[in-house]
Amino acid sequence: MNKYEPCIAAIATGAGGAISIIRLSGSNVLSVVNQVWKSKDLIENYPNRSMQLGHLYDRNENPLDHALAVFMPGPHSYTGEDLVEIHTHGGAMITKTVLRELLHAGANHAEAGEFTKRAFINGKIDLTQAEAVSDLIQAQSEMALHAASKQLDGQLGKRVAESYEQLNEILGEIEVRMDFVDEELDWTSHQKLNRYITAAIENFTDLLQYQHEGEILRNGVKLAIIGAPNAGKSSLLNLILGHERAIVTDIAGTTRDTLEEQTTLRGIPIHLVDTAGIRESNDVVEQQGVNRSYQMMEQAQLILYLFDQTQNLDVQSFDIPQGKEENILYVVNKSDMPSKSSIENFFKDKTFVSISAKNGDGFNELLDAIEKQVWQEENHIEPEIAINARHADHLMTALTELHQAMDVLEMEDYELVAINLRVAIDAIGNLLGKTVQADVLDYIFGKFCIGK
């Protein structure tokens, strides 16, 4: 951390707020800031991490703003470097001008995610925590927020690091054993090797179970409502959203295009899609709408197939695209009205939920069914950990190697055990960012916004 890091600067807040924050970090941050910032005393002489009032000036001594500034000396700062935040009044002109003057005073404009990248490089956080910062910003539901926040706390990193250290320890011992193969020394017991590898296998297998949850919390679920015209699809969309978003009429064929909205249901981020009612039509516009309904069925992870119980159910049936049957949830609407024919006979052994989009009856049961279908289990509880595809990739590589290591350990072939352990350790090192490649870092931090 004694390494010289040139000062970077960026506007850390979005446009339009009452205040703007400009963030600077790097070895020469004080010499940069002191050219633009003037207050009773030098910023470094104020109590660290407390706000002071001062003035900002441009290079010609023209006053720019009254502002607050705070100095956080490294290593106890977000980046681990000397860091300053300047809080200006939130006008676009003020903020840009102050940034311009700071750049003129010697700061470089920060790249996307560069502050967090520096925090990672300086060992303040591991790579899973850096990723959590991005997850936190992008979280679309409270459950996603909780998962990201736990990851930012280091819960995932800690669990993985524990096995990483144990595997490194036994690899070290095995390597010594190979170097002194003919000597009768006090070697690590076979049981200990077995125990550590088994523990890592259990740990990684358990973590992999959170992949599905991680995917859902990060990417959400596309939920399409489909069915014959007048089934009540738009009414259901409105019920889910809690306001009259889509046009509802008793004219069959009211919705002619797909309509997409974001929402959350029981903590699940949902991309909700209303579609045109499916039927044969000579109307060119309606036919295109129906094509789109089929496209949505292809794309959706969850399809609410809605029937109108006041009409003949057979006529409302159509072919489901191949492979999509398991994504379907059958919903029978208009339970507030008499049904035309026997619903049980029609559905036979298929399960369905009965609702009234008009008065909300059965809505909770529908949410239960959606929840069960999404999590693939009943009574799902909020996950402790939500791993992403990158984590899962490395965990799977490690697991394959560790299973092989167990086999060759049985045969006491320590050389092979060492080879498997090295690959496993490498994969986990990548997960934590200990041995990660530059392009992977660029990819991860490139997704951040500037100033983060």
Ligand SMILES: Nc1nc2c(ncn2[C@@H]2O[C@H](COP(=O)(O)OP(=O)(O)OP(=O)(O)O)[C@@H](O)[C@H]2O)c(=O)[nH]1
């Ligand atoms: N009684 C009753 N009427 C409903 C219910 N849900 C919808 N409707 C009525 O059914 C008619 C059609 O509703 P929509 O929501 O427009 O149906 P849709 O499936 O979107 O129809 P298209 O857009 O034409 O495909 C309207 O008159 C609604 O008021 C319900 O649960 N009970």
Ligand SMILES: [Mg+2]
């Ligand atoms: Mg509609």
